[in-house]
Amino acid sequence: MSTPFPFTAVVGQDDLRLALLLNAVSPQVGGVLVRGEKGTAKSTAVRALSALMPEVDIVSGCRFSCDPAAPDPACPDGPHEVGGTGSRPARMVELPVGASEDRLVGALDIERALAEGVKAFEPGLLADAHRGILYVDEVNLLHDHLVDLLLDAAAMGASYVEREGVSVRHAARFLLVGTMNPEEGELRPQLLDRFGLTVEVAASREPDQRVEVVRRRLAYDDDPAGFAARWADEETSLRARIVAARALLPSVRLGDAALRQIAATCAAFEVDGMRADIVMARTATALAAWAGRTDVLAEDVRQAALLALPHRRRRNPFDAPGLDEDKLDDTLQEFGGDDDRSEAERGEDDDPDPDPDGGGGGRPPQDGPDDAPSPGDASAEDSPAREEQSEEGRPRSAGGGEQQPVRAGEPFRTKALSVPGIGEGAAGRRSRARTEHGRTTGARRPRGALTKLHLAATVQAAAPHQRARGRSGRGLVVRRDDLRQATREGREGNLVLFVVDASGSMAARQRMTAVKGAVLSLLLDAYQRRDKVGLVTFRGKDAEVALPPTSSVDAAAARLDLLPTGGRTPLAAGLLKAQHVLRVERLRDPSRRPLLVVVTDGRATGGVEPVALASRAARLHAAEGTAAIVVDCESGPVRLGLARSLAGDLGGTAVTLDELRANAIAGLVKDVQTARRAA
Incomplete structure (x- = not known):
């Protein structure tokens, strides 16, 4: 086992170290969530904490670390005899993001349970972490079903494994520590609330402190044991302080x-x-x-x-x-x-005269004042003919210059949009998919280890062979070939790629506020449904990937907030850029199906035959089977219907901004399917 980096040798990160130490003093605090950019000693500090934790007394031979002073009466290894005790260091158990359910909670031998009536149980990581630390690196990327199991165990202090009427329960009380990079996505609110404390960490901008970080890291890498020995006295002193604080608590x-x-x-x-x-x-x-x-x-x-x-x-x-x-x-x-x-x-x-200016390190207000309106904002029209054009073709406000970013309107609840058909992507809450969780739809022979037994199908497969197998008595003779795995249907998360028109025809302030509000609402829906999101914008002469596909919906919302508008409408460039993004993502994650959401009024300007070129680009998406929705942003008394024509070329359907708000889009998915069949 490698020598951990000493806790006392971590440079800076005072809040992180304090939060971890408080949990070492009082595990009832409820754990720590460490948020921060990569390379900020998050994992190093957490792993170093385990060496400071006091040893735990255990019942000898118990795989579930029962406390001799109060053994668990329901322990699968019980009942325990009096007198067989021992001690061991507190464990730090790491839960990999890609772990299976059986690895987390343990596994029952279903074949032995059915044929022999015994509870053959192999403990999982929750049992290993009992009375210790359960550490989840990149906890925000953990699959939903594992998050649910963690929530249950953290709430009840116990883990339950139930398979077709066979159940095992054991104690599972642990200090939950998670680390995450917010850029890769946020946590579900239920899990977020389970962490007692949270700490934001960032790399120091002080050169001297950064030098010391590098110096200590290089020294540790060259000689881990020697480096740890130089910090042994400080570690011993800190461990003694933890013990003293526990006694005083x-x-x-x-x-x-x-x-x-x-x-x-x-x-x-x-x-x-x-x-x-x-x-x-x-x-x-x-x-x-x-x-x-x-x-x-x-x-x-x-x-x-x-x-x-x-x-x-x-x-x-x-x-x-x-x-x-x-x-x-x-x-x-x-x-x-x-x-x-x-x-x-x-x-x-106490300071009797607090700083009237609010100094002292307080956070600035989260919401600043709205941008001051330009002189022409109050009379802005949708028609681009009303906009003054610069030499480069970019729209200018009355005061000159391109339109500045405007705030998004208030988000609202939208109806669920989904991809037609049945996928096999990552667990989520948007489209139908074959998953390990959900309602049972059939049975098949297991591929590898059996995880979800289909009892009726197993009995049906074994029944015809009972006489040949010499069955006597009431038991059913079950063999490996009889076992059937349940096939289940649940929901998957998708890649929702937004293609947003930021050209001059969208630049009227009121319209862009409404458009951003609609996209923000769809982003909120994507967050709740555990999707990946991406953002492509087009304006002027070209399109750009404002945000590559990511699980961080917050990052997409931030990019949307800063989106400027103006210039011509290179619709074809936006669609082609989106096609390139989707092709790359299909190679990276072929099981995650995409949903293309194009937000535009449908106009195409610039270049030779811009409308025909946009139509051809749209048909490429339809040929690749990409499900598409066009959010029609056209307004005013005269409407050209260009967005609906674009939806037809994409093999999708169009919906107006107003329809996104109401139950009028309840049949939108059916419209998508109908349009694709007709295409």
């Missing part, structure tokens, strides 16, 4: 004043449920024990809020995590009351 008093501040803070930031209050209380108590105190002070409550609330205050997926520290300080001051300190102590610690 039961004596820490959480007074009414601190509880009032905790409740007021959670109410002020409008967090859902009561878990935030409980986590803050436990975190503040752990902070006091870590500082060697037996009373929780206002400073502990403030630090607990900064660690426990940022990931819980998001009202929708596009809100940036974080807290307004000025608002936090105001709330704590308003509900401070008697915080169990003397007046002299409060006079020394």
